[in-house]
Amino acid sequence: MKLLVTFSRKKGREPIIAKVVLETGVLINVERAYIDAMEGEVLIDVPDEDYMRIRDRMTELGAIVSLLEHAIRRDEHECIDCGACVGVCPQEVFSFDEDWKITMRDERCVICGKCLPACPHDALSLVQ
Amino acid sequence: MEKSLDLINTRIRDGDARVVTAEEMPAIVAELGEEGALKEVDVVTTGTFGAMCSSGAFLNFGHADPPIRMEHLWLNDVEAYGGIASVDAYIGATQQSETRGEDYGGAHVLEDFVAGNSVELRANSRGTDCYPGRSITTELVLADLNQAIMVNPRNSYQRYDAAANTTDRTLNTYMGTLLPGCGNVTFSGAGVLSPLANDPAFQVIGSGTPIFLGGAQGMVIGEGTQHSPKTGFGTLMVTGDLKEMRQDFLRAATMTGYGVTLYIGVGVPIPVINLDVVRSTAVRDEDITTSIIDYGVPSRDRPVLRKVTYAELRSGTIELNGMEVRTSSLSSFRKAREVAADLKHWVEEGRMEMVLPVRKIDAAKSARPMRVTTHTPLVREIMDYEIVTITEDDEITTAAKKLLRGATNHLTVLDREGRLTGIVTTYDVTKAVGGREGIRYVKEIMTRHVITTYPLEPVDVAARKLKRHNISALPVVDPEGKVAGMLTAIDLGKLIGRRETK
Structure with missing residues (x-):
């Protein structure tokens, strides 16, 4: 952890x-x-x-x-499951499930912050 | 073998039309064969949900008392175009707020309206005999407007180039965050579900085709701007009533460093009238190819890094230059599915009937680049050809003398073969003299990682390099690798002088 x-x-x-x-x-x-x-x-x-x-x-x-724990927060109302976060995260926190919804393994997050500006819908924030 | 549109519409009215999504169609054709699929399937629904910058809406506000002929107007500080009659305006999705920059723009105004939020209208005018009003400020909700008609000049690209970045810095583009060294690949488009990928010959999609737009029933106006079906990049101009749209399918977004854009859901139902339509709707992700383009090259004609299919892009990783690179979608496949599914229900429930194009869309056209009649200034026209050079083994006192004698602030450091190895500025020399003792040679103070330009580079691109790196000069390196001159901030001044004297 x-x-x-x-x-x-x-x-x-x-x-x-x-x-x-x-x-x-x-x-x-x-x-x-x-x-x-x-x-x-x-x-x-x-x-x-x-x-x-x-x-x-x-x-x-x-x-x-x-x-x-849960260092990154995803606003499910703002998120449209595009996947812009998937490729920019060095820790592979984000991925698609079988229904093409974003899932997060936030225990992997090292709060580098790269995903925040990469999200077109401003749906990601750091919990702190 | 054909099937008449009347038969399809009769089945829709009777509630027994067989409607499938474009994602389901390939398997049906594989199972029943083309003729079987033609008999079985009446309508194939498509859908896409992604960034569509070329979007906006015509608004009519009704008249105030005293009436005003709005010349300049803003909605939540986002300027709308008011050069159409007195109380009509067009709000474009990518226009940015004058107070909040790229965090808020035309797309956000549209989303706020659709969400039922109040929007501030501010307008001014010079005042005329018939329209004496000179300024107005009011709060409006969508229901207050007489009309809010979305008209999107270019939506629903048939497919779109994927993007990567070969440079050594992160690029912020309309294709999202592009990591250095091809660290990721971004792409857009719904592939198998993409409306135009399912009718690339424009057999059944044309003017008058009913569509799903932002959750409302809309219509295809005709070909979109920059429509280029010959090169595989067909587009549609579409319209729909903003008042009937839903926030679920209309979302404002900001691409960091690029600006505001609108995510919107577009879906087109395709009546299965003949075998050609069966074949085109049987398209799979594996069949749709696009190119990965290097956005690191700041030019219109960006190099293609490789060809790729949507199946590869959607798998999550692709191979690029022998490396496994992760892909990021910018459009939402989940939402594209929702669009196609909603549209399927509309047709199944008899809420939307099929119409053949009132006017066909040209399927052989290709878009041209801009004809530029004014000259784009190049680095070689304003660069300084006189450079003062030094070697890294020279002493700092020599550098100081050369700077003085050459009346320059930049020395180019060359090796024995005349290749560029660094740069030394007046500031570096001053710092060495005034700072800690014992520094003697140029190699101790020179900057080794030199940002350069080349003679044929457009001045605008070179100027961006100066700004981005916060530096004052760029050595100009010719194609043979020799230093041909220097471009300094002072040289940029020449250009301004030239513009003024014209």
Whole structure:
């Protein structure tokens, strides 16, 4: 499952992710990272069964950890099931079902935001 | 072997016409054979639901007191054309709001009207003896209008080119978001359900053909603008009453970076009167081919990357340059099915009878490009042929001297073979002198990723490159790869001077 980890640089430059990987032995996949002078925001993917452990340890180390679920919202009234989102998503979140309706596997979403401007009907938004 | 239209209409009136959608037809023909299908099927319904920019509506507002002859008018800040009588106007789908830009436009006005929302009309006039009113502002709903007649000059393309992008940046086009390096392919059109793909010879679709338009019963006026059936791109001009339309089948949209467009559902019922119609309605996605065009080339004649069928496009992935590329549809196949299904019910319930064209549509025509009588300025006409060059191993002090002596702000960095390797600007040199110490050579400060132009590139296209990359000059590279000159923002000024002196 995906976790959004935010940490402040004020608390020093401790390598939180590397530390947690070494301590727990859990392999963490970094899917997106945004780091500037004062703070950092990293989106990581961890195995479901290790979620609690990772969250608790990172929190102890001073990070704010939030579980990312249903990151993207689709307004079913606005959506006309065209499929403009299908090809632009790097994570293959969107696909057609057998009735040519859009289905979403939003657990794959890494909130890159590419689909938002690609939707002609302004039907997609980020939940945050 | 033929079947008369009278027989088909009698069956429709009696409620026992056999109506199928164009998606069902290929299997029926495969099962019953062509003659069997002709006997069995009376009407084939088609449908499409996609972006149709060339759409709009004629509106009549009735007269105010004192009456006004509206010269300029806006609906929710979207300008409508008022050069027709005093209270008539045409609102075009792609016209953008003067206050909200590409987020709102003519298509949104149409959707707001259909949804029952109130729309602000603002108009002005110079005032005449018979029409003394000089300005008016009022809130209107669709029911307040005498007429709201949709007239779409070009709808329902037979098929449409698919799009990809070979450049290294994302393009925002009317074909949607095109990812760099052919990262995706976008396409439009309902393939097997497309009205004109089911009658490419215009045997039964022509002026007067009853249709489904935006949820209302409409009519084909005749050939659409840019109608080009000879090249496989036939179009229709259609009309229908906006007051009878439904929001389900009429949706405003914005293609980011391109602008506003209207998604509308169009469906045409095809009476099965002979074997030719049976054959043309048996068309499948596999039989309809189109081209994938490179939208990275900013020219009318964009290169074809490959031919492709709608079956391949709709499969979700296609192969392009040895890579598997995902496809994105811009039109909705689910909604196209709904259009064809609704139309099927109308015919089954006897609410729509078949009519043969009152006037045939030319099936052999092809559209021509614009004849341009004024000259399109090219880079070579305004570029600076005098360039000052330097090599990357030269010292920065040499660069400074060359800039001064050459009275220029840009130095072209060339390698021993005279090939372009970078560019150095006055700003780069200043920064090196005023910034951190120890920088000595041109190679430490030059820009290596250089955006270039070429002598025969239209100036408009080169100017867009300057703007997009926020840079002040483009080296002009000739077909042999040699630097022939430099195009700077100052050179663009020459063009303005030239326009003014004409």
